[in-house]
Every structure is written in C-alpha cells, then in structure tokens.
Amino acid sequence: MSSASYSLHGPVAVITLDNPPVNGLGLALRQAIVAGVDAAASDPAVQAVVLIGNERFFSGGADVREFGTPKAMQEPTLLTVIRTIERSPKPVIAAVSGVCMGGGLELALGCHFRIAHTEATVALPEVKLGLLPGAGGTQRLPRVVGLETALNMIVSGAQVPVTQLKDTALFDEVVTSELLPAALALAHKVVSEGRGLPRVRDRQVNEPNAEAFLQFARNTVGAMSKQFPAPLKCLEAVAASVSKPFDEGQKVEREGFLALMQTPESRALRHVFAAERAASKISDVPADTPTRAIAKVGVIGAGTMGGGIAMNFLNAGIPVVMLETQAAALERGVGTIRKNYENSLKKGKLTQDKLDARMALLQPTLDYADLADVDLVIEAVFEEMGVKQQVFEKLDSVCKPGAILASNTSTLDLNQIAAFTKRPQDVVGLHFFSPANVMRLLEVVRGEATAKDVLATVMAMAKKIKKTAVVSGVCDGFIGNRMVEQYARQGGFLLDEGCTPEQVDKAIEKFGFAMGPFRMGDLAGNDIGWAIRKRRAVEYPDMKYSKTADLLCEKGRYGQKTGAGWYDYVPGKRDAIPNAEVVQMIADHRASLGITPRKVSDEEIVQRLVFSLVNEAAHILEEGIANKASDIDVVYIFGYGFPVHRGGPLKYADEVGLFNVAQAMKRFAQNPLDDATFWQPAPLLARLAAEGKTFN
Numbered sequence: 001m002s003s004a005s006y007s008l009h010g011p012v013a014v015i016t017l018d019n020p021p022v023n024g025l026g027l028a029l030r031q032a033i034v035a036g037v038d039a040a041a042s043d044p045a046v047q048a049v050v051l052i053g054n055e056r057f058f059s060g061g062a063d064v065r066e067f068g069t070p071k072a073m074q075e076p077t078l079l080t081v082i083r084t085i086e087r088s089p090k091p092v093i094a095a096v097s098g099v100c101m102g103g104g105l106e107l108a109l110g111c112h113f114r115i116a117h118t119e120a121t122v123a124l125p126e127v128k129l130g131l132l133p134g135a136g137g138t139q140r141l142p143r144v145v146g147l148e149t150a151l152n153m154i155v156s157g158a159q160v161p162v163t164q165l166k167d168t169a170l171f172d173e174v175v176t177s178e179l180l181p182a183a184l185a186l187a188h189k190v191v192s193e194g195r196g197l198p199r200v201r202d203r204q205v206n207e208p209n210a211e212a213f214l215q216f217a218r219n220t221v222g223a224m225s226k227q228f229p230a231p232l233k234c235l236e237a238v239a240a241s242v243s244k245p246f247d248e249g250q251k252v253e254r255e256g257f258l259a260l261m262q263t264p265e266s267r268a269l270r271h272v273f274a275a276e277r278a279a280s281k282i283s284d285v286p287a288d289t290p291t292r293a294i295a296k297v298g299v300i301g302a303g304t305m306g307g308g309i310a311m312n313f314l315n316a317g318i319p320v321v322m323l324e325t326q327a328a329a330l331e332r333g334v335g336t337i338r339k340n341y342e343n344s345l346k347k348g349k350l351t352q353d354k355l356d357a358r359m360a361l362l363q364p365t366l367d368y369a370d371l372a373d374v375d376l377v378i379e380a381v382f383e384e385m386g387v388k389q390q391v392f393e394k395l396d397s398v399c400k401p402g403a404i405l406a407s408n409t410s411t412l413d414l415n416q417i418a419a420f421t422k423r424p425q426d427v428v429g430l431h432f433f434s435p436a437n438v439m440r441l442l443e444v445v446r447g448e449a450t451a452k453d454v455l456a457t458v459m460a461m462a463k464k465i466k467k468t469a470v471v472s473g474v475c476d477g478f479i480g481n482r483m484v485e486q487y488a489r490q491g492g493f494l495l496d497e498g499c500t501p502e503q504v505d506k507a508i509e510k511f512g513f514a515m516g517p518f519r520m521g522d523l524a525g526n527d528i529g530w531a532i533r534k535r536r537a538v539e540y541p542d543m544k545y546s547k548t549a550d551l552l553c554e555k556g557r558y559g560q561k562t563g564a565g566w567y568d569y570v571p572g573k574r575d576a577i578p579n580a581e582v583v584q585m586i587a588d589h590r591a592s593l594g595i596t597p598r599k600v601s602d603e604e605i606v607q608r609l610v611f612s613l614v615n616e617a618a619h620i621l622e623e624g625i626a627n628k629a630s631d632i633d634v635v636y637i638f639g640y641g642f643p644v645h646r647g648g649p650l651k652y653a654d655e656v657g658l659f660n661v662a663q664a665m666k667r668f669a670q671n672p673l674d675d676a677t678f679w680q681p682a683p684l685l686a687r688l689a690a691e692g693k694t695f696n
C-alpha cells in the first residue's frame with residue numbers, strides 16, 4: 001500500500017503524503033517520495049514537483065511505529081530522500097500546512113522552494129527525545145533562519161508558528177489562501193522565471209558575531225541542561241554549520257546523533273515518550289470500543305480535590321455541576337476556583353473573557369436533583385467509607401441510566417463503593433493528584449465490574465482534559481501510593497540509622513527527583529501519612545517502620561500548611577529550612593533505640609529509596625494491578641517527580657541491570673535496622689534477574 005499519491009496538474013507533478021495519522025516518514029512513504037521524484041524526473045511533460053501533506057499535517061517526522069525496527073534504517077533513509085530531491089533536475093516545492101516537525105521539516109528544507117499556509121507550525125523537537133535532528137536539520141535551518149533562531153528552536157524543540165518566521169528565508173511564500181493552488185502557482189512561477197534549483201546547503205549562515213554568540217550560548221545551555229547531554233550536542237552541531245562546509249557539518253551532526261542514540265538519557269526519554277502513548281491502550285479493551293458522550297459533569301465535594309477536578313472540565317469547556325451539603329462549603333469552593341482563575345489572569349495566562357466563560361460553566365448546588373442529567377459524576381468527599389456509601393446510594397437514585405459514577409478515593413476499596421449502587425458496571429475510580437488542576441497524572445481504577453466502554457470513555461475523557469491516564473487495579477494505594485509508602489518507610493529507616501532529613505532529600509534530589517521524601521511529606525501534609533500508619537498499625541501490627549514521623553506529627557509539625565514539618569517554612573515561601581529541634585528529636589529517638597549513628601553514603605540512600613519502589617512495583621506488576629511495566633514508569637514520572645531522564649523506576653532498574661538490583665536488595669536485607677522481609681526480591685524481579693531479562 002502506497003503512503004503517497006502521485007498526480008499530474010498540467011506540467012506539475014504533485015506528491016501527496018498520505019500516511020495517517022501524522023504523515024510519519026515511514027519506509028513506505030520514503031519509498032513513495034523517491035519514486036514520485038524519479039517519475040517526475042523521467043517524464044518530459046513534468047516541469048516541477050510539489051510535495052504536499054494534508055491540512056493538519058505536512059509531516060510529524062519519523063514514524064514512531066518504526067522505532068527500534070530495521071525499517072527505521074532501511075534505504076531509502078530520510079537522508080537519501082533529501083539527497084534525491086536535491087539532485088532532482090526539476091524544482092521540488094514543499095507545500096506546508098499544519099504541523100511540520102522533525103524529519104518533516106528536514107524534508108522541507110531539502111526542497112528547492114518552500115511555501116507555507118499561515119496557520120502552519122514548524123519544529124525540530126528531537127532534543128525532547130534526547131537526540132538531535134539527524135537529517136541535516138542542524139545544518140540547513142541556521143542557513144535560512146539565522147544562527148540564533150535556529151539554535152533556540154533546536155535546543156528547545158519548541159513548536160513555532162510560521163508567521164513568526166515569515167521574514168526569514170525559510171519560506172518563499174506564506175499564504176492565507178488554499179495551499180495547493182498557491183503551491184501550483186509558485187511552481188509555474190519558478191519555472192517561468194527560470195529560478196533554477198537553489199539548495200539550502202549552498203547558502204552561508206550569516207552571523208557576524210557567531211563565535212561570541214556561541215560561547216555565550218554554550219554557557220547558558222550547559223547550565224540549563226546539566227542532566228541532559230543532548231542540548232549541548234545540538235549546539236555543537238549548529239556551531240558546525242557556521243564553521244564548517246556543509247558536508248563536514250553534516251558529519252558532525254551524524255556523529256552527534258549516533259552518540260546520543262547510545263545515551264541512557266535518550267533511551268529513557270524515548271521510553272517515556274512511547275510509555276505515555278502505550279498507557280492509553282488497555283490490552284482487553286479494543287481501540288474501537290464505543291464510548292459514552294460526556295457533555296456535562298458532576299463533582300461531589302468542593303474541597304481541595306473537588307475544586308481542582310472541576311477546573312479541569314471548565315478549562316475544557318465542559319459544564320460542571322458542583323454539589324456540597326453546606327452552603328458555606330460550597331461558597332468557599334467556588335471562591336477558591338475563582339481565585340485560582342484570577343491568579344492566572346494576573347499572570348497574563350488567562351483573559352477576562354475566558355475567566356467569565358469558565359465561571360459561567362460552573363453550576364454550584366446543594367440539590368442532588370441537579371445531577372439528573374450529568375454524564376459523569378466524580379465524588380471527592382471525605383475519605384470515609386460511610387460518607388462514600390451515602391453519596392453513592394444517592395447518586396444511584398438520581399443519576400440517569402448510563403451515567404458514569406466515579407470516585408476520587410485514594411485508599412478505599414472501589415469494589416465496595418461500586419457495591420453501594422445497583423450499577424457497579426458504571427462505577428470507576430478516577431484518582432486525581434493534588435493540585436488536581438495542575439498534576440498531569442490520573443490513575444483510572446478499574447473495579448471488578450467496571451464495563452469496558454466505561455474504561456474507554458474515561459481514557460478518552462482524560463485526553464480531553466489533558467491528563468496522562470494509567471489504569472490500575474484495585475488495591476490499597478493503587479499503583480503510585482502503594483509504592484510511595486515503601487519509599488517513605490525507607491526514608492524513616494535512614495533517619496533511624498544516622499541521616500538527617502536534609503541529607504536524604506539532597507541525595508535523592510541530586511539523583512534527579514523533583515523533591516526528596518521529607519520535603520514531599522511537608523508539601524502533602526505529614527498528617528496524611530500519620531493517619532495511614534495508624535490504620536496500618538491495626539491491620540498489620542508487626543509492620544516495621546520508623547516512629548520519627550509520628551513523633552513529628554505529635555509536635556503538630558504537619559508540614560507547609562502549619563509552617564513547620566521536617567523543615568521550617570517562612571509564610572508565602574516554599575523554601576525548606578532545616579530545623580535543629582527536628583534533627584535533635586531524631587537523634588534522641590535514635591539514642592532511645594540504642595542505635596549508634598553511622599554515615600550513610602548518598603549511593604546507599606538513592607539505592608534504598610529507588611529500589612524500594614522497584615520491588616513494590618514488581619509485586620504490583622505480578623499481581624496484575626498494573627498492566628505493564630511502562631505504566632508504572634508513567635505513574636512515577638507524571639505523578640511523583642521521578643527524573644524523566646532516568647525513564648521511571650523500572651526503566652532505571654533495567655539500566656542498572658536486574659541482577660545488580662536483586663543483589664543490592666539481598667544486601668539491604670542483611671541490615672538489622674531495615675525490613676528484611678520487604679527486601680526479598682519480588683518473585684517476578686528474581687525471575688527476570690536470573691534470566692538476564694528486563695521489565696521493559
């Protein structure tokens with residue numbers, strides 16, 4: 001099946017790229033372009049060639065479906081396609097509308113002329129995958145848009161509207177009219193005016209102070225991208241476009257590209273890119289599963305979570321009915337939403353019109369009857385089974401048939417909640433993270449009875465409200481919080497053994513985490529963990545954990561909200577200031593247990609924290625709570641600040657080698673102050689390690 005069509009419009013051959021969904025430059029499309037250019041060359045009736053995509057995509061670049069397969073490298077590669085175009089005896093014109101990204105832009109830059117629709121956007125986003133544009137982009141782009149603009153685009157990967165580049169030599173014409181007729185007219189013009197076969201590679205980069213600028217850029221980019229090698233490699237490739245002839249510059253680009261391909265950072269970024277896309281696919285829910293329409297949403301509870309959840313839908317233009325039991329709580333909730341929008345307005349991120357439009361979509365109510373016509377209702381009331389029961393029985397009686405009934409519970413059994421209704425198939429968990437209007441992650445909790453079309457619907461809805469959704473089975477804490485509990489437990493043991501909160505946080509932050517366990521505890525509220533531990537003490541009286549966090553809570557040090565937790569906080573600021581009293585409290589506790597403090601290395605801190613996540617994740621995977629290893633990585637990257645350049649806990653474990661991970665766990669199990677039972681490698685991990693395999 002061809003991925004492009006070839007047609008004649010008088011003396012102009014038109015090659016229309018047709019490889020849904022994004023005109024990715026897969027093998028078949030590359031072959032078709034070469035075949036089209038060859039056919040045009042050998043047809044005496046043809047005088048020029050137009051290369052065009054569709055309204056939404058000229059081309060999104062490499063075909064991600066070919067990543068890691070032999071097809072990606074099979075001839076004709078994109079470099080060969082571009083060489084074929086440059087050598088064409090007849091002018092080739094790229095006609096760009098919609099998105100023109102990565103290899104798509106490199107393809108356009110290889111053409112003799114370029115015309116764009118005014119609404120098109122261009123980008124070289126390879127840096128986001130830890131790579132650099134490998135088909136001449138670093139050499140050709142500076143030759144047409146100038147050094148500074150090209151460098152900014154290549155180092156940031158940002159998408160740029162063509163209107164911003166209309167004064168550069170990137171496009172010969174930018175038009176508002178229909179693209180194909182305009183491209184045909186340009187083709188006629190270049191032929192009749194004898195404009196020849198100009199090649200971008202033959203141009204020079206015009207920049208009088210190139211060296212000084214590049215030195216400045218090296219300092220800035222180096223400082224901004226410490227954990228990532230790609231931006232500096234991009235910079236060196238772009239620098240070569242100034243200092244070297246084209247072919248030599250392209251060699252620098254090629255070498256940089258191949259070197260970056262081998263870096264763990266790029267492997268991690270490519271893994272996360274693929275993992276995020278894979279997360280929306282559920283193995284037993286086919287892609288063509290019908291979905292239910294979500295035109296109106298209900299939110300129960302206008303507290304911390306309810307307000308944030310409502311904002312997601314208001315932002316997406318979906319009306320929300322928000323219900324509370326008390327007028328005062330309702331008013332407070334609505335007020336908080338308004339205040340959040342007003343803050344965005346002050347920062348220039350929102351216009352007054354948009355603010356008004358969003359608030360107009362919000363219908364506050366105290367009356368369940370107002371929920372009769374909602375398509376989805378999300379409960380975010382107190383975390384008590386009795387309260388959930390009242391709410392779900394009520395929802396069952398007022399909501400229309402087919403409405404999806406969702407709970408935002410963090411810890412309660414969703415199957416039990418579903419059983420409060422006569423329609424458990426319509427009940428699902430939608431576990432948002434705080435602040436719910438900001439955090440990207442959404443855990444979709446699949447109950448025993450949850451219907452497939454309900455899952456398909458909420459996964460599609462997640463995309464609409466710009467969330468990254470991952471499916472979790474029912475268990476205490478679901479995927480993310482179940483893992484973080486082990487991580488926090490290790491944090492506690494480390495204090496008992498001799499660390500300060502600051503030492504632990506600094507070590508894991510140096511590894512790349514956004515925040516260490518103690519700063520995270522202060523942000524989330526230490527009282528939340530306290531409540532969970534109290535419950536655990538009843539369920540598992542033998543469970544071993546450090547008592548330091550309880551002692552901290554007994555002092556009322558709940559975290560940022562009380563101005564004091566593991567650290568001190570100055571009102572209005574989030575800086576964590578170490579507190580001598582807390583350090584003394586930990587030392588006293590240690591002494592009361594008869595423990596002599598020891599110096600724990602940063603390496604041990606990082607390994608114990610990260611491998612505790614890995615071991616729990618392996619159990620979660622084996623139990624089928626998570627569908628695939630990459631889903632767990634997505635949860636940790638998007639919900640818990642795990643460093644993206646490490647690819648998530650399981651990708652990181654794969655990189656370290658599972659044999660080494662299992663060995664480290666066995667070593668930790670020898671530590672009498674730690675939990676030896678926990679550190680037995682999970683059966684799945686042990687098996688993979690023994691077989692020399694990986695999670696991902």
Ligand SMILES: NC(=O)c1ccc[n+]([C@@H]2O[C@H](COP(=O)([O-])OP(=O)(O)OC[C@H]3O[C@@H](n4cnc5c(N)ncnc54)[C@H](O)[C@@H]3O)[C@@H](O)[C@H]2O)c1
Nearest residue numbers: 301302303304305324325329380381382383408409410434
């Ligand atoms: N806070 C978090 O970080 C977080 C994160 C994820 C999930 N959750 C879950 O979200 C839910 C809500 O948590 P929160 O932090 O927003 O709590 P919250 O105390 O801030 O808000 C709960 C709101 O529900 C209202 N409410 C209580 N009973 C009600 C009823 N019967 N009908 C209508 N409204 C009622 C209360 O008036 C209050 O405004 C809980 O299940 C919690 O576990 C919380």
